[in-house]
Amino acid sequence: MASKKMADGGLPVVARFEVRHRNYLAPDGSINRPLPAFASDANLLVSLYRAMVLLRSFDRKAVALQRTGRLGTYAVSLGQEAVSVGIASAMRSEDVLLPSYRDNGALLWRGVNPEEILLFWGGDERGNHFSGPVEDFPFCVPVGSQAPHAAGVGYAFKLRKEPRVAVCLFGDGATSKGDVYEAMNFAGVHKLPVVFVATNNQWAISVPLRLQTGCETLAQKAIAAGFIGEQVDGSDVVAVRAAAEEAVAAARDGQGPRFIEALAYRLGDHTTSDDASRYRQEAEVQARWREEPIARLRAFLVGQKMWSKAEEERLAAECHERVEAAVERYLATEPRRPETMFDHLYAELPEVYAAQRRELAGEGDV
């Protein structure tokens, strides 16, 4: 942008930076440039596809539960399934995931049970005691506040010389927070094995990206922290996976942090508490549907004869069954007794609070 150029006055240039954009699959599933090596692995591509379809059917069911009073506020991933799935697919189980509240695709990929996710959004803390890797962080609701934790986790890995990577997911809105800048800065200083991923779905509730930043890209924010920032087409799971693979490998190899800006679009409301028609045009949303990640990968797979109509039908039935079974287990979960709100408050509940716990248990008052 010309307006951003200053008069050079013959002064020497001391630094120059660039940000690259990665994309392989066009919206219609055709190929834009030679695919990365992993894309010849049909099983992997199909498993990415299956994970995205599962996520979408899980989301649909969760919203239905919310609408019928059986779940609390819920945030769907509609339109950005490729990001959380693609990123998680490049991680090892011993890596640590630090998700936001919209990264169910990553949690499911890493072995969290769907009913555990429902339990959390159903207002029960036990959902955070999940079946995913034990060192993974729970959902993070205060936007961006998990980013410094990622740097802390990365520091621990580096200190102990463990070849592990912390992967931190957040939204475009989160990139405005000091937490995120501060975490990236520290990770840059110490060349920590951290991969920061911003899912740029263009919206932070009703606030559009242009009110969030004056930058052309979010990826360039990494440059100020001293490491590589890359923009990827977040509706192209091949691109997301490729960028994540490279970033995670570099971080594991001691080359320091990376930042991935995954360009996507939030096709749904912010959460079930939101009504996006108040602040954005339906036409804009409709136009973005042609980019969505699931149809795109399906078109590619079908074109490559890696996927058939029969398999599609089988998958739909399978997802339906899996989700319904999870919902059944969720709804059958024993309620917690009120006094359990004191469980895990401290390693050992101090005696002064034990009386309050007894009161809640109906064993005499304070």
Next chain:
Amino acid sequence: MSEMTLVEAINLALARAMEDDPDVIVLGEDVGINGGVFRATAGLQTRFGSERVLDTPLAELLISGLCVGMAAQGLKPIGEIQFMGFLYPCIDQLVNHASRIRNRSQGRLTCPMVLRTPHGAGIRAPEHHSESTEAMLAHIPGLRVVIPSSPERAYGLLLAAIRDPDPVVFLEPTRIYRAAKGEVEDNGEALPLDVAFVLREGRDVTLISWGAMLKETMAAADALAVEGITAEVVDLATLKPYDEVTVLGSVAKTGRCVIVHEATRTGGFGAEIAALIAERSLTSLLAPVARITGYDTVIPMARLEQHMMPSVGRIVTAARKACQFS
């Protein structure tokens, strides 16, 4: 006069303040076209433009710090923090700057800002959306902390907060945003800050509360009346600085006091009131001061939150016990 909800009364006061004073600026996340996640700023951007009603980037520390700078320039910023659980980054700005810039600069710079935020649990919201950490704020010298309990007081107290020459944190009881309805006249009249409201007179016991908990407290007073116990109900309304005179006057009359708040017990604002009574009014007491509060644990998510909050039953039991004591 028209009947409206508490959140509508907030909206009305904001519109009135913006209409009356071009220096009033509203800023926060989603306050513009979306009108705030609770609709408190609905219609303001259309009416007053996006320079005076601005959607900020997602950054709470920024919102509070912008307010300090704007206020030092003579503007009257009203920042919105979407939920109290996201106010904590603002503590730096509130403690180190907003509350003491007048004192630090010996009156040269001042900070007439308002920071509004929803307060409390009870709407089955996700994690971190149900905080009631008002005592933390009331601990900060130089700050005012206000919390209304009805549409009428929301309107009058918010106008007062906006016009006040010092920083005010204005807590809005989320649980009764829509549940509380009442007549409000858009007359531009502020209610006094630093003054408690006696919502109901009584002889036997003083019940002190603020915000949404006044709903349960008033219901408890009704239940006690059936038993022949007349309770005086005090809405503290401003927690910092608070109206010691009304508190002490009421306790001198009744000799008994039950303080009700949904915030956790230890270090809660009830402890401050109990200490005041112990220091200044011990001889008028006929029974120990009682506190009915949230438990000393993390506010649970939706499934258990109602068990955390003081119930009418717990308040009645405490008041009855005080009356039976002597």
